[in-house]
Amino acid sequence: MAGRGVTIADVAARAGVAASTVSYVLSGKRSISPETADRVMAAVADLGYHPHAGARSLASRRAGVIAMMLPLREGMHLPVLMQFASGAVTEARRHDQDVLLMTADEGPAGLARVAASAIVDGLILMDVELADPRVDALRRLGLPSVLMGIPEDAEGLTCVDLDFTAAGRVCVDYLAQRGCGDVVLLGAPEAVYARRTSFALRVRDGFLGRGGPSAEAWACPEDPVSVQRTVKELLAAKPDLTGLAVHNEPAVGHVMHALADAGKRVGEDFHVVVIGPDEVAERTHPQLPSVLIPAEVMAETAVRHLTRKLDGVDVPDLTLIEPQLTLR
Template sequence: MAAFTSKDVARVAGVSQSTVSYVMTGKRPISERTRRRVLDAMEQLTYEPHAGARALAGRRTRVVGLVVRFGIGGDTFGLLPFIETITSSARAHDHDVLLVTADEGSAGLRRLAGRALCDAIIMMDIEEQDERVPVAAGLSVPVVLIGVPADPAGLHCVDLDFEAAARMAVDELAGAGHDEIVVMGYPASSMERGLNFVGRVLRSARRQARVRGLPLTVIEPVERGQEAAAVDQLLARWTNKHQRLGVLVPHSDAIVPLLNALRKRDVVPGRDISLIGLSTDREAEQSDPPYTNVSGEPRDVSRRAMETLFWLLDPSSGVERPAIDLVAPRLTRRTTVMPTPSN
């Protein structure tokens, strides 16, 4: 069974893609003859005439498809704030959420749209070079990405401004008079998959360190359960105890284990070295010690993504949404950055 796109439907029906969209949504009156041509094209391309006819007739499923990654290599715990916020936002709009695992790839997207299982799709776990993105761009339902791939293919993207977060952390350490910055990197699985935020953080941190005239080193990978080994690599670089060393930890799961490993080695962030984490404010506040953080608030990102999704379903419902909508981070100072030395 061949997968269809709205472009294919338009081509077979001999109409514009916008006409296909109007038939699907019912937002503009379309002649019965044109409507029938579009319905016939959908039936021909999908071989699922009943589901396609329901979708093209503008009958909403009142379901949002959510494509997420579970299992090995996926941060299931970290997904919960996203899923909870997306679900509550959907219910506020009288919609349900249908979870689809990302390991289905493009086939899962085609199944959602081709069988008229949902009105729109939220995709998470976006890779920089993501083979699903061009497929999603051709679907007959709106798709919103949580993440920014190298080529969004015209899709709306919502995410934390990871580039700004990295710049903010580097500027904080540079402003506090540090001599060198070390970034404790991501697990190998995240780097190998090319998750979009990994490259965005590391490239931005390196650029800003060059701007500030500071050497920057990345220790990678930092694997879960092996943070102590990463701390030993860090301390091996810190041969001059008069050197002010600043550490950036962009992978939130690693922050507490790294702090514990430093404590066991009698290294105190805020006294001996400095540490800034990229995490939620709640994680930073509840840590022992509470650490300086640049906020990465998944609930803010999820709310903005759902606002974009429902605007795409009903453009008259609010102000036009930007194609790439980045949530601004903020830095909160706590106890883990050394004070600026007095002259």
């Protein structure tokens, strides 16, 4: 039934509600219970309902808007997210597009809502999980999209990302070149791993795969007290530790304070490398080497791919940006 033949009555029947309720959910003109709204949005996604697709075709024009789903949730560093948003907005304006920001907690229902309302031409998704529930919704909805991240099943999708697996390997190689035997990745908060977020797991896989039996990965919280406790426990558990890779932007400064409190001389008998923005690594004393997360470049690339798809131009299924290590 998916496609242009689907009507609002079909959606209502699938959701078990009145057609007017479907209209209210899609328009937002009346308050509908979350449970009912979820049923309606699930029906919209299942049936591939596009109420204005015909009108848009007749008008031979686009909405001029792309949606970007930002992960404003636990474990995500807001300044970095704003770099992604800035890159997307800047590049979108070069293509006469505006950007509608959504939050990742809207999930498949949020995708169905914007697709059904026909207010956007395409979608950019961030914080992609390995088994991301939004992927099936994207395939059902048929709206042009680009993922900044790589799910396990990427068939038929367009994905753009930093090569995070290679980034993990780069960090191990840097530490090995400085004579570090035991090395540890202080990674994202546990909640990020629990969601099976693609980028965090790929960094961990690259780090552990390159580091051999002497490498470990620890989840790391973000607040100062918890970071201090984690570093203290880490040093107690691994007294021969001489190298750390930190993939957790808010924790970097706290990690450095904890190492100083423990008498570690970073850059001399202990080495630290960061995966994150340059400014995070530059604010520490001493300044740290880092593998840049090129947020704006990634966002710009995603927008360019999406606009080309809207124009009917083929784009690569997978675009991986090679990690670059900056020494300081």
